[in-house]
Amino acid sequence: MTTSLPVTDRTKVRRKPQRGSHERAVINEILDEALICHVGFVTERGPVVIPTTHVRIDDQLYIHGSAASHMLRSLSNGIEVSVCVTLLDALVLATTAFHHSVNYRSVVMFGRAFPVEDTATKLTYLAALVDRVAPNRSGACRPPNAKELAATSVLGLPIAEASAKIRSGPPLPEEGEDADLPYWSGIIPLVSSRGAPENAPDCKIAWPG
C-alpha cells in the first residue's frame, strides 16, 4: 500500500494548500482520534448531513445503524457519499479580528459505501467500536446475538479518495502598524477529556477501570 493517497479533483486542497495532506498516516490518525464523523449524501429532497460514530479498520472506514434507518438504506445503494471528521484543537486570537482562526485537524472523504454482509467483519467492526469507549470493553459486555446482528447494518467506505487539512500553532505575525497594536495574541487550547464514570441506576458492579 502506498503511503500517500492520489490527489483527485475532489481532494485537491485549493484554499491554503500548505495546510493540506494526502498522507495515509495523517488521515488515519485523525479518523482514529475522532469519535464521530459527519456523513453527507443526496436524497431526492437534496443534501443531508448526519452525525454518526465510526471506526477505521485498515484502509476502510466503517459506520453502522439500524437496518431500518433511512441513511443506512440510502447509502447501501452505493450512492456517492462525503464523510468529514473534525477535531478542534484551539482558538486562535490574533491582533486583528481578520486573523482570528481556529486550530483544527479535519479529513474529508469521498466515495461509495458498500454494505458489509459478512458476519465476521460485522462482529469485528462492532467489537472495535465498543473497544473505543474503554479498553477491551467488547470482552466485558454481552456480544451481539444473531437477531441484533440482523437488525444492524454496517457500511464500509474505502479510504481511497481523501484529504486532511490541519492548522496548528500561534496566529500569524501581524505586519506594519498592526504589529504594534496593544492587543493580546496567542491561542487558547481546547481540551477534550473524560469525566468520572457514572453507574447506571440498576448497575450493581463497580467500575472496573
Place this chain on the structure above:
Amino acid sequence: MTTSLPVTDRTKVRRKPQRGSHERAVINEILDEALICHVGFVTERGPVVIPTTHVRIDDQLYIHGSAASHMLRSLSNGIEVSVCVTLLDALVLATTAFHHSVNYRSVVMFGRAFPVEDTATKLTYLAALVDRVAPNRSGACRPPNAKELAATSVLGLPIAEASAKIRSGPPLPEEGEDADLPYWSGIIPLVSSRGAPENAPDCKIAWPG
C-alpha cells in the same frame, strides 16, 4: 415568532422520534454551544461536507469564508444546503454491546443560504464570531478594515427548517437474562474545556482574562 418550527418531510424525526425536537429554544441552544458546524452541499462532482465556524443571530445561522473559497462561491448561488451541528456529551456503556450508545445533542438544518452584502450585518456577525472566543474580544483587537471585509464572504441561512435530536441519561435497562449479567453499565461523561492561554511568540501583552 412561533416557539416551534414546522415539521417538514425533511425534518420529521423518523428514527427514535422521542429524541427529536423542533423547538426553537432547543435548536438555538445547541447551535450556540457548538463552535463548529458541518456544511453539506452538492457540486457537479457529488456531495461535499466541510467544517466551518458559525454564529447564530436571532433566527439566522451565519458562516463565512474567503470570497475566493469554492464553498462560499457555490453556496452564494442559493443552492440547497444541509448544516449539521453535533455536541457529544457522554459514552454510554450498556450490559449488552448492542445497547452501547453515545449521549449527544445535534441539529440538522436545511435551506438555501443567502450572501450578506450589508456591511453593518457583516460587521455584526464578525464581531459576534470573535466574541465567542473570549468576552468582548471584538473590542480588544483591530476590527476588519474595508479591504478585509471585501475579501470575506458572509452567508446567512434562515433557521426555518431544522430539527434537534438528543440522547441523554443512562443506558436503557436490559431485560430478561441480560439484566443479571455481571457487567458494568453507566455513562462516561465527555468534557470539553479550555486550557491555559498561550502567548504568541511576538506578543508582549499579558493575557487580560
